[in-house]
Amino acid sequence: MVAHPGIEEKFVDEDEFMQLGSDALVEIVDGEIVEMHPAGGVHHFIGGNVHDPMKVFATKHQLGFVFMDGLLFHLFREGKRLKGARVPDVSFIRRDRIPKDWDIEKPFPGAPTLAVEVMSPDDDSEDVLKKVREYLAAGTEEVWVIYPKQREVHQFLHDNKHITTYTDGDDVIVSTALAGFSMALREIFALPSFE
Structure with a gap:
């Protein structure tokens, strides 16, 4: 985050924020609490399609932990003052990045190793x-942005200035943050039939 001289930065007090409760669908953006909107079924099916094999892989190889929509990450803070906190749709935290004193009843004090965002129809690009x-x-090594309507995945890497775009079909996205993990896009975009 960039500080601008003469402009007072906004923060949210951590204790006040935690009083909102774990049911609150909110993030902190530029020091302000922003309400999140519930997502539809496509969003959750696609999130699950990524989460489930990612969790199996990470668990089998003891690489870390995979979380489904709901874990809040404190990305930017000064003491108990929060400037940025986000909730990815799917996230992976490598084992060596987890503080030994993390209270798992609370948000994660840092960035995920890998974050996945599934675009919903009302999301602004x-x-x-x-x-x-x-x-x-904040230190995330890799981000996937999944576009269900376009059937594309954009992969952003921390140490790279370009975006890799994968399109539906036989394309396979290979993770660098979760070493050895890959997924075919047809698996990501598979939706159930209700017939």
């Missing part, structure tokens, strides 16, 4: 790109 930039600035 600029807001999602801002979220990607925040993840990477």
Whole structure:
């Protein structure tokens, strides 16, 4: 985050924020609490398609932990003052990045190793790109942005200035943050039939 001289930065007090409760669908953006909107079925099916094999892989190889939509990450803070906190749709935290004193009843004190965002019809592209930039600035190594309507995945890497775009079909996305993990896009976009 960039500080601008003469402009007072906004923060949210951590204790006040925690009083909102774990049921609150909120993030902290530029020091302000922003309400998140519930997502539809496509969003959750696709998130599950990524989460489930990622969790099996990470667990089998004892690489770390994979979380489904809901874990809040404190990305930017000064003591108990929060400037940025985000909730990815799917996230992976490598084992060596987890503080030994992390109280798992509370948000994660840092950035995920890998964050996955599934675009919903009401998501604004600029807001999602801002979220990607925040993840990477906070230390996230890799971000996937999944576009269900276009059937594309954009992969952003922390140490790389370009975006890799994968399109539906036989393309396979290979993770660098979760070493050895890959997924075919047809698996990501598979939706159930209700007939």
